[in-house]
Amino acid sequence: MTELMLKYFRDKQQKVQSEKIYDTQCPYCSMQCKMQLIEQRVISRKKHKTVGKDNPTSEGRLCVKGMNAHQHALHTDRIKQPLRKVNGEFKPISWEEAYQLIVERYQEIKRIDGKDALSVYGSASITNEEAYLLGKFARVGLQTRHIDYNGRLCMASAATGANLTFGMDRGFTNTLGEIPHTRCIILAGTNIAECQPTIMPYFEKAKENGAYIIAIDPRETSTTNLADLHLKNKPGTDVALASGILKILIDLDLVDHKFIQQRTEHFEDVKKYIQSVNLDTIATDTGISLDDLYQTALVFGRESSGMIFTARGVEQQINGTDTVRSFLNLLLVTGKIGKKYSGYGAITGQGNGQGAREHGQKADQLPGYRSIEKEEDRKYIAKVWGIEEQTLPRKGVSAYEMFEKIIDGEITSMFVMCSNPIVSNPNANLIQKALKKLKFLVVVDLFLSETAKLADLVLPTTSYLEDEGTLTNVEGRVMLREASYPIQGEAKHDWEILCDIARLLGKGSFFNFKNAEEIFEELRIASKGGKADYSGITYDRIRKKQGILWPCTNCNTAGTERLFETNFAHENGKAKMAVIPISDTKKPSINNEFPLYLTTGRVMSHYLTGEQTRKSPSLAARNFEAFLEIHPDTAELYGIKPDSLVRVTSKKGWIIVRSKWSTSIRRDTVFVPFHWTEKQNVNRLVDDTLDPYCRMPGFKMSTVRISPIN
Numbered sequence: 047m048t049e050l051m052l053k054y055f056r057d058k059q060q061k062v063q064s065e066k067i068y069d070t071q072c073p074y075c076s077m078q079c080k081m082q083l084i085e086q087r088v089i090s091r092k093k094h095k096t097v098g099k100d101n102p103t104s105e106g107r108l109c110v111k112g113m114n115a116h117q118h119a120l121h122t123d124r125i126k127q128p129l130r131k132v133n134g135e136f137k138p139i140s141w142e143e144a145y146q147l148i149v150e151r152y153q154e155i156k157r158i159d160g161k162d163a164l165s166v167y168g169s170a171s172i173t174n175e176e177a178y179l180l181g182k183f184a185r186v187g188l189q190t191r192h193i194d195y196n197g198r199l200c201m202a203s204a205a206t207g208a209n210l211t212f213g214m215d216r217g218f219t220n221t222l223g224e225i226p227h228t229r230c231i232i233l234a235g236t237n238i239a240e241c242q243p244t245i246m247p248y249f250e251k252a253k254e255n256g257a258y259i260i261a262i263d264p265r266e267t268s269t270t271n272l273a274d275l276h277l278k279n280k281p282g283t284d285v286a287l288a289s290g291i292l293k294i295l296i297d298l299d300l301v302d303h304k305f306i307q308q309r310t311e312h313f314e315d316v317k318k319y320i321q322s323v324n325l326d327t328i329a330t331d332t333g334i335s336l337d338d339l340y341q342t343a344l345v346f347g348r349e350s351s352g353m354i355f356t357a358r359g360v361e362q363q364i365n366g367t368d369t370v371r372s373f374l375n376l377l378l379v380t381g382k383i384g385k386k387y388s389g390y391g392a393i394t395g396q397g398n399g400q401g402a403r404e405h406g407q408k409a410d411q412l413p414g415y416r417s418i419e420k421e422e423d424r425k426y427i428a429k430v431w432g433i434e435e436q437t438l439p440r441k442g443v444s445a446y447e448m449f450e451k452i453i454d455g456e457i458t459s460m461f462v463m464c465s466n467p468i469v470s471n472p473n474a475n476l477i478q479k480a481l482k483k484l485k486f487l488v489v490v491d492l493f494l495s496e497t498a499k500l501a502d503l504v505l506p507t508t509s510y511l512e513d514e515g516t517l518t519n520v521e522g523r524v525m526l527r528e529a530s531y532p533i534q535g536e537a538k539h540d541w542e543i544l545c546d547i548a549r550l551l552g553k554g555s556f557f558n559f560k561n562a563e564e565i566f567e568e569l570r571i572a573s574k575g576g577k578a579d580y581s582g583i584t585y586d587r588i589r590k591k592q593g594i595l596w597p598c599t600n601c602n603t604a605g606t607e608r609l610f611e612t613n614f615a616h617e618n619g620k621a622k623m624a625v626i627p628i629s630d631t632k633k634p635s636i637n638n639e640f641p642l643y644l645t646t647g648r649v650m651s652h653y654l655t656g657e658q659t660r661k662s663p664s665l666a667a668r669n670f671e672a673f674l675e676i677h678p679d680t681a682e683l684y685g686i687k688p689d690s691l692v693r694v695t696s697k698k699g700w701i702i703v704r705s706k707w708s709t710s711i712r713r714d715t716v717f718v719p720f721h722w723t724e725k726q727n728v729n730r731l732v733d734d735t736l737d738p739y740c741r742m743p744g745f746k747m748s749t750v751r752i753s754p755i756n
């Protein structure tokens with residue numbers, strides 16, 4: 047450094063009059079990287095920067111989103127007062143007026159349309175305490191059966207698949223620390239390099255240590271670039287692909303007979319079915335050569351250890367549950383689960399993608415991963431909550447189906463907390479129509495999102511910098527997000543808002559909480575004895591141990607690092623293999639009218655519906671509009687020039703986006719990210735067929751036509 051530069055930095059430092067450091071966790075993905083916001087006062091201006099902080103999962107790393115997260119949290123667009131819509135315009139009102147309005151409208155709707163006309167739409171980006179409380183708010187506060195959340199669009203098929211096969215759903219069966227030591231890794235429909243960037247060193251180390259990595263994705267991505275073998279399959283053909291690998295494993299006897307016999311069920315049925323499948327047909331249908339199918343099976347079957355990771359590429363399909371189960375079959379026949387360096391990972395998405403699916407904001411679920419339809423589960427939770435079991439509603443319907451019920455007139459009011467469904471649900475045109483039809487829509491958000499703009503009442507909430515609570519990360523590690531940044535304007539914590547409304551509805555005694563820790567103390571009891579047992583976890587213990595992996599059944603155990611070492615979670619202790627017929631799902635195929643597959647997903651610099659990342663100048667500058675990734679040969683066929691506007695049409699609607707030529711995508715497939723709204727909202731194109739088991743939409747495969755806009 048030159049003298050001049052040193053002087054510059056010394057002068058600059060001297061101008062810093064004060065510095066404050068706030069501990070927090072990134073508000074975005076499931077890595078939940080620990081970080082610190084550094085706030086410096088320089089003369090009369092505040093300057094901010096975010097730096098990583100060491101912890102067992104992210105080891106101090108941050109990606110570009112985390113580094114810039116404070117830009118949206120401190121943005122002037124944050125809502126700072128409740129807003130009521132009057133004659134089409136939002137007017138600030140006091141909290142008293144807002145609550146008064148809610149109570150009046152809810153009482154009226156209950157009287158006229160019935161309790162189940164009220165609905166609640168939650169999120170996996172809120173804390174465990176808030177997810178737990180939202181479920182209780184719906185069932186005890188409003189007494190409605192209609193609650194579901196955005197996780198339904200995210201990991202529902204991985205959860206259902208794991209529950210059916212293993213009897214339990216914790217995304218990762220092993221810790222991240224085991225990845226560097228495994229010998230073979232299958233990455234099925236996951237783009238970790240862009241979606242969980244700080245996880246990458248675990249995989250890079252595995253590669254350095256000699257692991258063979260196979261990626262399955264119709265596109266080349268920064269993740270597939272890491273792989274030794276990239277299976278660039280046709281979208282939606284993953285069941286066929288996994289079945290082909292399974293057939294080779296069984297035909298060549300690369301299976302673990304002892305494991306199959308002692309630890310699993312239904313192998314003979316699977317074997318019988320797999321004899322009927324034809325590898326040549328699979329190669330044609332998937333677009334993957336026989337050589338590559340063999341190479342995958344041979345390496346995975348022969349190596350001493352192996353892991354399979356799935357994410358939304360294979361899960362967000364109308365046969366997502368079956369797809370996940372067909373990959374789990376591969377682990378079971380080779381005995382690569384429940385052992386050191388072998389296991390499964392469903393890579394969760396949102397910050398609390400894991401925890402928020404365990405404590406009762408899902409339509410059919412009660413805390414601790416209990417079932418709302420099982421008598422003993424109902425009795426247990428009714429007792430914890432101090433209510434009569436008969437007053438506990440039964441199960442409701444899934445996220446998208448709630449919007450169908452609005453169209454049918456059965457649901458007339460919705461309370462949305464931390465989600466932007468008009469951008470994130472399939473068939474966005476129907477969502478818009480449904481939200482407009484509601485008699486009363488309340489949205490709790492940081493910003494006036496596209497969904498909030500349609501609300502009758504918008505309530506301002508606190509961000510990750512201000513709101514303390516626990517979140518369960520990608521490993522199943524329960525982490526405590528400290529938060530002490532001053533609250534902006536009149537915003538209130540999500541949990542506080544729920545307690546306030548419940549109190550005014552006459553249910554105050556059930557919502558008597560002064561802070562997040564008190565809610566967690568009740569959650570511990572509610573989860574005790576359930577599959578997701580948090581009863582041995584306390585704020586103090588999390589602080590001391592930097593997070594605890596569930597299940598943790600008492601305060602003397604360290605939590606559970608590796609699952610299924612001796613038993614699976616089904617009653618008889620065995621895992622259930624499944625016969626997954628390749629031809630079972632009737633998927634759309636390309637034809638003259640819609641000649642291209644459309645798949646949707648993410649880019650590194652934006653997050654979900656973009657509501658937060660589009661507010662951040664550093665992130666928005668990297669990608670400021672949606673795009674259509676298209677192979678140059680395909681583009682030329684349809685007269686689409688590079689960087690030109692294209693109209694994309696499906697049977698559900700149309701959008702206009704800019705073309706981006708790329709040889710990394712298949713010629714029969716185009717890709718559009720879903721972080722943008724209105725005419726760039728790709729969900730206007732996505733069909734509303736749902737997976738029969740878990741009600742997941744098929745975000746990863748639609749059929750479309752394209753035309754240039756001249």
Ligand SMILES: Nc1nc2c(c(=O)[nH]1)N[C@H]1C(S)=C(S)[C@@H](COP(=O)(O)OP(=O)(O)OC[C@H]3O[C@@H](n4cnc5c(=O)[nH]c(N)nc54)[C@H](O)[C@@H]3O)O[C@H]1N2
Nearest residue numbers: 235236237241281282357358359395396647648650653654
């Ligand atoms: N930057 C960024 N990071 C995020 C998010 C974000 O919005 N932005 N969101 C977070 C959330 S909530 C989630 S759920 C995760 C999602 O994380 P991922 O699931 O990894 O992300 P996606 O981009 O949705 O899809 C992954 C890959 O699946 C591929 N794919 C598409 N169709 C198919 C198919 O039919 N078969 C196969 N095998 N692959 C297919 C896509 O090409 C894509 O590369 O990311 C989390 N992290």
Ligand SMILES: Nc1nc2c(c(=O)[nH]1)N[C@H]1C(S)=C(S)[C@@H](COP(=O)(O)OP(=O)(O)OC[C@H]3O[C@@H](n4cnc5c(=O)[nH]c(N)nc54)[C@H](O)[C@@H]3O)O[C@H]1N2
Nearest residue numbers: 196199200464465466470490491495646654655657720745
């Ligand atoms: N086409 C297509 N669609 C998809 C997907 C896809 O791959 N393709 N992926 C799906 C997936 S995996 C997911 S997870 C969903 C996500 O879908 P959404 O839940 O709709 O996405 P977000 O953008 O996270 O919406 C969160 C909203 O809550 C606000 N917010 C942020 N923090 C807080 C908070 O602490 N409290 C409250 N009350 N509000 C807050 C934000 O400003 C934002 O408006 O989208 C799904 N939709």
Ligand code: SF4
Nearest residue numbers: 072075078079109112
């Ligand atoms: S987006 Fe994910 S990987 Fe990036 S800093 Fe945040 S939590 Fe970490």
Ligand SMILES: [Mo]
Nearest residue numbers: 200201395396
């Ligand atoms: Mo997600």
